[in-house]
Amino acid sequence: HLTIPHKFVCYTDKPIKGISIRLLSEDLDGWFAKFEVFKEAGSVLYLDLDTVVVGEIDSLGRDIEEAGEAFWMLEAFSPLRKWASGIMAWTGDWSQLVFHCKRYAGLYFTDQECIGKALKGNGVTPRLIRRSYYHIYSYKHHCLEGLPSGAKIVCFHGKPRPKEVRETWMKM
Secondary structure, rough: OOOOOOOOOEEEEEOOOOOEEEOOOOOHHHHHHHHHHHOOOOOEEEOOOOEEEOOOOOOHHHHHHHHOOEEEEEEEEOOOOOOOEEEEEEOOOOHHHHHHHHHHHHOOOHHHHHHHHHHHHHHHHEEEEEEHHHHHHEEEHOOOOOOOOOEEEEOOOOOOOOHHHHOHHHHO
């Protein structure tokens, strides 16, 4: 679903045959392990494992490449939050966030709280990846009656998880 030149990298604690991986090395538990992706520099699009791409996402990739040095986070689905970390993007070198996020990991319940605090501590307000502009939907808020027309990305936050859903569009 991404036709512009790109490299796919999977962060994991176990080698996977045939897939380009980066082994996790920071000893961070659960969703906090995602902080290690900030070691990637350049034009980076990060998708959580529970984020499913169902359509072409070239426009998102091009917007990231053309923006200059910047940091984006997904517009949250909950009205109680501003950002979500299921989709993030950055251009440039944001590796200092690994250190700052690790520092906040014990103080906050969610990874997006840690990331938001680390960015704010460095004087950065993330740009929003607008859900409506990029056709990003929440499975539990928008897809229970089927995949919305024009959907490009479906986020699974909370329950159910993608492996628990047996929709035909999940096999695309």
